[in-house]
Amino acid sequence: MSLESIKYQRGNLEILDQLLLPLQTRYIKVLGVEDGWKVINKMQVRGAPAIAIVGCLSLAVELLKDDSSDKKIMRQEIEGKLNYLVSARPTAVNIKLAAEELINLANTLSADETVSADNFKERFISFIENMLVKDIEDNKAIGNFGCEAILKSLEGDSQIRVLTHCNTGSLATAGFGTALGVIRSLNKSKRLEHVYCTETRPYNQGARLTAYELVHEKIPATLIVDSMVAALMHVRKINAVIVGADRVAANGDTANKIGTYQIAIVAKYHNVPFYVAAPLTSIDMSLKSGDRIKIEERPDKEMTHIGEFRIAAPGINCWNPSFDVTPASLITGIITEKGVFAPDKLHEVMNK
Numbered sequence: 001m002s003l004e005s006i007k008y009q010r011g012n013l014e015i016l017d018q019l020l021l022p023l024q025t026r027y028i029k030v031l032g033v034e035d036g037w038k039v040i041n042k043m044q045v046r047g048a049p050a051i052a053i054v055g056c057l058s059l060a061v062e063l064l065k066d067d068s069s070d071k072k073i074m075r076q077e078i079e080g081k082l083n084y085l086v087s088a089r090p091t092a093v094n095i096k097l098a099a100e101e102l103i104n105l106a107n108t109l110s111a112d113e114t115v116s117a118d119n120f121k122e123r124f125i126s127f128i129e130n131m132l133v134k135d136i137e138d139n140k141a142i143g144n145f146g147c148e149a150i151l152k153s154l155e156g157d158s159q160i161r162v163l164t165h166c167n168t169g170s171l172a173t174a175g176f177g178t179a180l181g182v183i184r185s186l187n188k189s190k191r192l193e194h195v196y197c198t199e200t201r202p203y204n205q206g207a208r209l210t211a212y213e214l215v216h217e218k219i220p221a222t223l224i225v226d227s228m229v230a231a232l233m234h235v236r237k238i239n240a241v242i243v244g245a246d247r248v249a250a251n252g253d254t255a256n257k258i259g260t261y262q263i264a265i266v267a268k269y270h271n272v273p274f275y276v277a278a279p280l281t282s283i284d285m286s287l288k289s290g291d292r293i294k295i296e297e298r299p300d301k302e303m304t305h306i307g308e309f310r311i312a313a314p315g316i317n318c319w320n321p322s323f324d325v326t327p328a329s330l331i332t333g334i335i336t337e338k339g340v341f342a343p344d345k346l347h348e349v350m351n352k
């Protein structure tokens, strides 16, 4: 069982093919940005932070092989390749923000006459490599802040039960995870009684990936079908819902895996606190609210088939949005690496 979604040494990038999990563990070589675009678009690697990291590392691998000595040409090519990578999946903002940062860096290095072409490549590639390290550090901080906030909101030292949706763990990031990172931290605090994870139709990230991570780490967990959330909250005391995010708008509205919105509505009805766990790289302050977030629609086959096995009647129409938007009014707190914030206080964390 491998939980390492990304294997990288300078010049060599491999990703764990998550479409084959949990039954097969197979790594795929990524030789450049075309491979990077394909593995992201096919969801062989997925998860907002992992998409950004793999996309940028695929550029780093390609740039290392580029023996161009003209910085201006390198800068131009970098901008085109980053815009191409951003087009692989439109909803998660992390890769868009990373691309903007890298294009600014390329502009600065290109304009600085004291920087040679080799130095340009070295500094650019090192900047991308640091994304791997920083993502894991951020996730551990998210885990600690989230664990602290959830335990503080409970009386006494009772054990707690949480629910999560989709996959937000080591398989969606460079490691440790966001919402699943909070769950890992709660487990380490010895206060976690049980995790309920939804299967997360249509691509079953919960049943295939989150269940895989929880079983691997012997965290007590139960898999439920997406349509069981209301019934579960009716018969079991759930102390908190913790989900990830693909794009958080400036007002705290959050785009996340399809099904998140209805879980938030059910949680509100049952007075269950609803937390979004996300690094600052998932927050898009350029969007005033969630209704401006572009929602990716994916192929019908992801709904009509499981693998190659057809489960839906031939000829039926399908609607397959990969995400939905949960309004800030349904969100108790947004857990970031800088602390936990009410949705309407995000401007405070972005200026921290």
Ligand SMILES: CSC[C@H]1O[C@H](OP(=O)(O)O)[C@H](O)[C@@H]1O
Pocket (backbone or CB within 6 Å): 046, 047, 048, 049, 165, 166, 167, 168, 169, 172, 173, 178, 179, 205, 243, 244, 245, 246, 256, 257, 258, 322
């Ligand atoms: C840690 S972000 C994970 C985020 O990404 C997932 O979407 P997908 O599997 O389509 O990449 C889902 O929305 C998760 O919350």
